[in-house]
Amino acid sequence: MIPRIEILAEKKLVGMNLKMNLTNNKTLELWSSFMPKRKEIQNNISTDFIAMQVFDSLYSFEKFDVNAFFEKWATVEVTDFKTIPNGMKSFVLEGGLYAVFDYKGNGSDAAQTFQYIFQTWLPHAKYIIDNRPHFELLGAKYKNNDPNSEEEIWIPIKIKS
Numbered sequence: 001m002i003p004r005i006e007i008l009a010e011k012k013l014v015g016m017n018l019k020m021n022l023t024n025n026k027t028l029e030l031w032s033s034f035m036p037k038r039k040e041i042q043n044n045i046s047t048d049f050i051a052m053q054v055f056d057s058l059y060s061f062e063k064f065d066v067n068a069f070f071e072k073w074a075t076v077e078v079t080d081f082k083t084i085p086n087g088m089k090s091f092v093l094e095g096g097l098y099a100v101f102d103y104k105g106n107g108s109d110a111a112q113t114f115q116y117i118f119q120t121w122l123p124h125a126k127y128i129i130d131n132r133p134h135f136e137l138l139g140a141k142y143k144n145n146d147p148n149s150e151e152e153i154w155i156p157i158k159i160k161s
Helices: 027-040 111-124
Strands: 004-008 011-020 049-054 070-078 089-093 096-104 127-129 134-138 150-159
Touching: 011 027, 011 049, 027 049, 027 070, 049 089, 096 111, 111 127, 111 150
Parallel strands: none
Antiparallel strands: 004 096, 011 070, 011 089, 049 070, 049 134, 096 150, 127 150, 134 150
16 A cells, blocks of 8 residues: 655634544544534535544654544534634644545454554655644545445655654
C-alpha cells in the first residue's frame, strides 16, 4: 500500500467533537449525535464527511497506548463560519503535507491498515508525523459498516530532518 503525497489547503470545518481513547471509544456516539443535525449546516462545500482526530503534542504513535486520550470530530467542510448550528463548533484544519492512503473495507477492520501505516510504511519513509490533525475523508464511495466501503486516510507528515 503506497500512499500519494498531497499538499492540503486549509479547510474550514463545522461539526461536533468528543474526547475519547481507544478503550472508551465514543465514535458511534459522536456520529449518532452529528448525523441527525448535519442538514442544519447550510454552507457545505460538498456532501463528503471528514472524521478527524486531534492528538496533543505528547501523543506517541511509536509507543502506542490505547488509554491515551484524543479529540474525535465528525465534520463537513464549509465556505465560512457565519452560521454554525447550535451544539456544533467550528475548526480550522491547517493545511500542509499529507500521506493519503486509499482504504477499502469495513471501518472496523481498519486497525491493520493503521498498523501498517505507523509500523511499516512510516519507519521506512522519508517522512515523520507532523503535529496536525489526522482525518478520514468519507466521500461518495463510503458505506458505513460495508466491506465494499471506500475512504481516504490522511496522515499529516513532514520530511525527516
